[in-house]
Amino acid sequence: MCCNPPARRAALLIAVLAASLLAAACGKKGDPLPPLRIVPQPTNDLRIRQQGTVILLEMSYPATSTSGLALGGIDAVELLEYVKPAAEGEPPPVDPREFEASAQTLLVLRGADLGATVTGDRIQIQLPLELPLPSPPKALYYAVRTVKGRETSSTSNRVALVPLPPPEPPSDLEVSASAEGVVLSWRFDGEAEGFDVFRREARDRGYGDPIGRAGGDERRFVDRSARYGRRYIYTVRTAKKRRPPVLSAEAGEREIDYQDRFPPPLPERFVALGERNAVRLRWDPSPADDLAGYVLYRREPGRDFHRLREELITGTEYLDRGLASGLSYDYRIQAVDRLGNASELSPPASATVR
Numbered sequence: 001m002c003c004n005p006p007a008r009r010a011a012l013l014i015a016v017l018a019a020s021l022l023a024a025a026c027g028k029k030g031d032p033l034p035p036l037r038i039v040p041q042p043t044n045d046l047r048i049r050q051q052g053t054v055i056l057l058e059m060s061y062p063a064t065s066t067s068g069l070a071l072g073g074i075d076a077v078e079l080l081e082y083v084k085p086a087a088e089g090e091p092p093p094v095d096p097r098e099f100e101a102s103a104q105t106l107l108v109l110r111g112a113d114l115g116a117t118v119t120g121d122r123i124q125i126q127l128p129l130e131l132p133l134p135s136p137p138k139a140l141y142y143a144v145r146t147v148k149g150r151e152t153s154s155t156s157n158r159v160a161l162v163p164l165p166p167p168e169p170p171s172d173l174e175v176s177a178s179a180e181g182v183v184l185s186w187r188f189d190g191e192a193e194g195f196d197v198f199r200r201e202a203r204d205r206g207y208g209d210p211i212g213r214a215g216g217d218e219r220r221f222v223d224r225s226a227r228y229g230r231r232y233i234y235t236v237r238t239a240k241k242r243r244p245p246v247l248s249a250e251a252g253e254r255e256i257d258y259q260d261r262f263p264p265p266l267p268e269r270f271v272a273l274g275e276r277n278a279v280r281l282r283w284d285p286s287p288a289d290d291l292a293g294y295v296l297y298r299r300e301p302g303r304d305f306h307r308l309r310e311e312l313i314t315g316t317e318y319l320d321r322g323l324a325s326g327l328s329y330d331y332r333i334q335a336v337d338r339l340g341n342a343s344e345l346s347p348p349a350s351a352t353v354r
Helices: 006-028 095-102 111-115
Strands: 046-051 053-058 076-083 104-110 122-128 136-150 159-161 170-178 181-188 192-203 213-216 220-223 231-241 254-258 271-275 278-282 291-299 316-322 329-336 347-352
Touching: 053 347, 076 095, 095 316, 104 111, 104 192, 170 231, 170 254, 181 231, 192 220, 213 220, 220 231, 231 347, 278 329, 291 316
Parallel strands: 271 347
Antiparallel strands: 046 053, 053 122, 076 104, 076 136, 136 159, 170 181, 181 220, 192 213, 192 231, 231 254, 271 278, 278 316, 291 329, 329 347
């Protein structure tokens, strides 16, 4: 059957128009998109404390932009300062608009100066105090802005401190290793609110927050969070005030290579029970976290103790078979950890074979 000529012409016209529109759409260029702005997320965890005659400001290293993208580093940190009288010795409230209008840029850290303030994932800025301290006292307010390329973040949270005469530092700091942790001891004459203990790994440049606080009447602290195989550096500072912290200068630094050289505890209630041609040995488990197992020793009549088997025993019971009936045997036990540290030998436990 022959096609309808008018319908054929209409279909051909529609196809030509569609092809023309498609070609026009593919060839047209829209307006270029503006470059994506990488604005650092404003800092919200700026903190402050006084250490001796130094003010320490600490913050997280900025990691993301306001749009949630990774920054890949920053180019500068701007530190803002505002000074105001503090008649009562405490920082008076400051309205955000007052701070923005009155604060001055104290310094801008870039390049190597910025790199020198980075400790791990933190930025620590140290400012020497003006000495002698002013009278009447002054409150110091600080905030930061971070810079990436041409973009600058909003102003961070504000922190404030009224500098005080620092307390005397502890003296004669000593550190030693023990099975329960790293033990610190020091001397201090007089009264103190407390002592803040700081720890850093030997490869790190600065300390973070204190790992603990000892009471004002204490001169000893055990760092139970220390891990074997790490090299640590410790210091202690006398605490005068908690919020914001006012601390003494450090009590020197002590370094320790904390290695596991401590044997596991000896098992308790070790007993020997005579059975038919055998002796059954039982004991309570050693509480060591890194326990590998136990070694048993036996002594026959007229002979010395010798090891029963080369492999460690991992349970808390052992049956020594094939023994002569009517003879008495002596046994001792020893706990061993995963590094091969062995406890002392237990007192002998004896049994007569039936």
